Amino acid sequence: MREWLPVLIVGAIIGVFAIIFVVAYAGIKNKKEAIGFDRNVPDGEIMQRLIVYAKPYWKSFALVLFIMLVSIAYDIVSPLIIGEIEDLVKNDFPLQNLYIMVGAYAGILIVSLVCNYFQAIILQRTGQKILSQLREDVFTHIESLSHNQLNQIPVGKLVTRVCNDTNAISMMFTNILVTMVRNVFLVIGVLGAMLILNYMLTLMILCFIPFLVLFTVIFRKFTRRVYRRVKDATTDINTYLSENLSGIKITQIFNREQEKMEDFLDRSNTLKKAKQQQIFVFGIFRPMVYMLYISSTMCLLYLCGKGVIQDIRFMGQVIDSSVLVAFYMYISKFFNPIQTLAEQFNMLQSAFASAEKIFTVMDMVPDLVDEPDAIELDEIQGEIEFKDVWFQYVPDEWVLKGVSFHIKPKETVAFVGATGSGKTTILSLICRNYDIQRGQILIDGIDIRHIKISSLRRHFGQMLQDVFLFSGTIRSNIVLREESFTDEEIWKACRYVNADHFINRLDQKLDEPVRERGNNFSAGQRQLLSFARTILHKPAVMILDEATANIDTETELLIQDSLEKMKNIGTMLIVAHRLSTIQHADNIIVLSHGVIQEQGNHQELLAKKGRYYQLYTIQFEAQQHALKAAGALR
Numbered sequence: 001m002r003e004w005l006p007v008l009i010v011g012a013i014i015g016v017f018a019i020i021f022v023v024a025y026a027g028i029k030n031k032k033e034a035i036g037f038d039r040n041v042p043d044g045e046i047m048q049r050l051i052v053y054a055k056p057y058w059k060s061f062a063l064v065l066f067i068m069l070v071s072i073a074y075d076i077v078s079p080l081i082i083g084e085i086e087d088l089v090k091n092d093f094p095l096q097n098l099y100i101m102v103g104a105y106a107g108i109l110i111v112s113l114v115c116n117y118f119q120a121i122i123l124q125r126t127g128q129k130i131l132s133q134l135r136e137d138v139f140t141h142i143e144s145l146s147h148n149q150l151n152q153i154p155v156g157k158l159v160t161r162v163c164n165d166t167n168a169i170s171m172m173f174t175n176i177l178v179t180m181v182r183n184v185f186l187v188i189g190v191l192g193a194m195l196i197l198n199y200m201l202t203l204m205i206l207c208f209i210p211f212l213v214l215f216t217v218i219f220r221k222f223t224r225r226v227y228r229r230v231k232d233a234t235t236d237i238n239t240y241l242s243e244n245l246s247g248i249k250i251t252q253i254f255n256r257e258q259e260k261m262e263d264f265l266d267r268s269n270t271l272k273k274a275k276q277q278q279i280f281v282f283g284i285f286r287p288m289v290y291m292l293y294i295s296s297t298m299c300l301l302y303l304c305g306k307g308v309i310q311d312i313r314f315m316g317q318v319i320d321s322s323v324l325v326a327f328y329m330y331i332s333k334f335f336n337p338i339q340t341l342a343e344q345f346n347m348l349q350s351a352f353a354s355a356e357k358i359f360t361v362m363d364m365v366p367d368l369v370d371e372p373d374a375i376e377l378d379e380i381q382g383e384i385e386f387k388d389v390w391f392q393y394v395p396d397e398w399v400l401k402g403v404s405f406h407i408k409p410k411e412t413v414a415f416v417g418a419t420g421s422g423k424t425t426i427l428s429l430i431c432r433n434y435d436i437q438r439g440q441i442l443i444d445g446i447d448i449r450h451i452k453i454s455s456l457r458r459h460f461g462q463m464l465q466d467v468f469l470f471s472g473t474i475r476s477n478i479v480l481r482e483e484s485f486t487d488e489e490i491w492k493a494c495r496y497v498n499a500d501h502f503i504n505r506l507d508q509k510l511d512e513p514v515r516e517r518g519n520n521f522s523a524g525q526r527q528l529l530s531f532a533r534t535i536l537h538k539p540a541v542m543i544l545d546e547a548t549a550n551i552d553t554e555t556e557l558l559i560q561d562s563l564e565k566m567k568n569i570g571t572m573l574i575v576a577h578r579l580s581t582i583q584h585a586d587n588i589i590v591l592s593h594g595v596i597q598e599q600g601n602h603q604e605l606l607a608k609k610g611r612y613y614q615l616y617t618i619q620f621e622a623q624q625h626a627l628k629a630a631g632a633l634r
Contacts, residue, residue: 014211014295022218046355053130054173060126067115067122068182074112076189079329080197081105119178127174135166138358146367147433148393153361156239161361164234165354172351180344183337190334197330198323201300205331208296212289212338219285220345226278227350231357233271240267286339293335300327368435374452380444380459380540381409382571384430389439391422391429399425401594402439407587412572414582416612417591423575426591427543430573431460461539465546467526469518474503475510477518478533485536497531540570546577579616588612 054061081101139162142150194202244251244260251260301324384407391400400422407413415423428434429441432448441448448456469477478493479485490510494500502525506512518526534542576582582602589599590612598610605612 014208014292018211018214022214041356041359043349043352046352046359049359050169050172050355053134057126057129060122064119064122064178065181067119068178069185071112071115071119072182072186072189074108075186075333076193077108078105079326079333080193081108082325082329123174123178127170130173131166131170134169134358135162138162138166138362141362141364144366145364147428149364149367154239154243156242157235158361159242160235160238161358164238165231165358168351168354169358172348176344176347176351180341180348183341183344186337187334187341190330190337194327194330194334197326201303201323201327204299204303205296205327205334208292209338212292212335215285215288215292216338216341216345219281220349222281223278223285224349224353226274226281228353229274230271230278231350231353233267233274235357237264237267237271240264289335289339293331293339296331296335297328300324300331368432368453370452371450374450375446376452376455377443377446377459382411382540383407383409383442383444384541384571384573385440385442385445386426387440387442389429389436389441391425391434391436393434399594400429400436403591403594403596404439405589405596405599407571407573410571411586412574412584413587413589414574414576414585415589415591416576416579416582416615417597420593421591422594423591424545427462427545427573427575430541431457431462431543459540460543461534461537461541462543462545463527463530463534467518467523467530469514469521469526469529471516472514473508473511474506474514474529477514477529478510478536480533480537490532490536493532493536496535497528499525499528499532502528535569538569542570542572544572544574544576546575579612579619590615 081104142158142162145153191202194205240263244264251257386403386405389400389403390398392398399420403422403426405413415426417423425434429436430443430448432441432453435449443451443456475490478490487510491500494503503509503512514520518529521529574582574585582588585601587599587601588605590597590605590610592611598605598608598612600608606616
């Protein structure tokens with residue numbers, strides 16, 4: 001009994017740790033639902049969807065599998081060769097035999113290294129192709145979402161989905177899955193070699209496997225939770241940065257840098273704590289696996305030492321020094337893959353968590369889709385009609401209430417009213433950025449729901465108050481990266497809207513760099529570029545939503561001249577608070593709380609002395625006061 005005491009002590013220590021982990025696992029398992037422990041989508045379902053992206057490259061994965069099996073030969077055969085060398089050294093042997101064994105060992109090692117090199121190259125190339133396709137699909141789907149859906153998702157979250165989460169899936173294909181498969185084959189191969197070499201020592205080592213499985217199962221549950229917390233904290237901080245870096249000028253204007261920094265630090269601390277929890281979990285698991293490895297090694301050395309020194313059998317089998325050396329190497333090659341398998345499995349869970357978040361976005365059904373029999377419109381005349389249109393963004397809060405009007409082709413129609421009266425909503429509905437709840441919107445007598453969305457929007461040109469310019473050049477922002485326009489066509493559009501005046505003063509003309517959001521140009525210059533962009537694409541219907549609100553007087557005169565020219569192109573819809581800019585409109589529609597109060601041209605509405613007359617009078621008096629004040633200052 002005394003001979004077995006060291007083994008029993010090792011078993012007792014391992015048993016104590018096992019009991020502690022089981023109790024900890026039982027304590028947290030009851031709180032699973034409360035802390036969001038598990039994902040909502042099964043692993044099998046996620047894997048089926050991911051395999052779709054890997055199927056086109058099945059030949060590459062098959063080649064990697066073959067190369068991997070060849071490279072595994074080194075790990076399985078090398079301990080046997082080392083054991084044979086030790087056996088040769090112990091006894092009298094010809095030097096030539098040693099050279100042969102060392103040469104065989106070196107040859108297997110070289111083959112293994114070459115296989116690992118080609119395996120890494122093939123996997124990285126294949127993984128990048130899968131990553132590119134997945135990112136394209138996610139980005140394309142995001143583009144198909146409606147304005148309402150995009151308003152509900154923070155930009156930072158979408159950036160995380162397209163960048164961070166797709167990277168995690170790429171790692172799954174290029175590293176995690178292949179390493180897991182390799183380790184499974186390696187464990188099987190090493191186990192088979194050990195059984196052939198000495199099955200009783202192998203059974204002794206296998207006694208540690210139940211504890212390793214137990215630790216791995218418990219570890220898996222803890223890591224799944226910390227992985228989720230890390231990803232949620234990363235998404236939160238990305239979302240915060242995306243919003244606050246875009247609005248940093250407002251932060252500086254109101255001197256709120258310190259408050260924003262505190263908010264950022266709070267989110268950073270949340271991420272730090274999640275990372276610390278992740279490190280803590282791995283800091284416990286890895287030593288536990290290493291403890292099992294050391295314990296098995298100690299038992300091996302103890303039993304084999306007794307067998308070699310005392311020349312006794314262990315459970316009926318002879319143990320010599322070559323067996324001891326081989327098993328010592330095999331134990332390392334046996335436990336390391338199992339430990340890596342556990343960690344890789346949890347990295348796989350992390351990749352699945354990323355995939356679930358990506359598929360959550362991709363499973364969002366676009367609010368606005370083409371009808372099965374939607375038609376393509378090659379051209380439109382620009383006739384627009386609203387028939388008893390009702391619309392709401394939020395249930396039971398109607399923005400438009402039974403709005404009806406008719407616009408003839410090439411008419412200029414202006415919408416006037418207080419903020420929230422429904423002016424911009426009408427323009428959005430015409431482009432079908434949202435779908436109405438009741439009524440009909442007709443383009444050339446056709447319900448817009450019967451027209452393909454891409455075909456409908458192709459005939460509209462929108463010039464908004466807040467012009468968005470992309471990083472690039474003036475040319476790329478006007479043509480929107482289409483290569484079908486010549487320089488002459490671009491310059492013609494610029495001259496038509498008077499944008500050529502300031503472009504000609506720039507050093508690089510059309511190739512002048514545009515920084516993020518066009519912040520190296522004034523509001524008026526950005527607006528003129530927006531006009532040029534619209535004219536170049538030759539829309540049948542032009543929409544101006546407060547396009548002259550934030551510009552100086554000189555630029556406004558240029559824009560007014562541009563608008564006069566643009567009236568001859570097609571139907572024009574204008575929203576403007578400055579009534580002086582719409583006096584020449586063919587029809588002016590006055591809105592209040594989603595209802596049309598009156599409509600007519602400028603003179604007709606003044607004659608009615610209704611709401612339009614009140615707005616015009618207020619603005620005219622304000623202008624007169626401003627002129628008197630300016631004269632007094634001079």
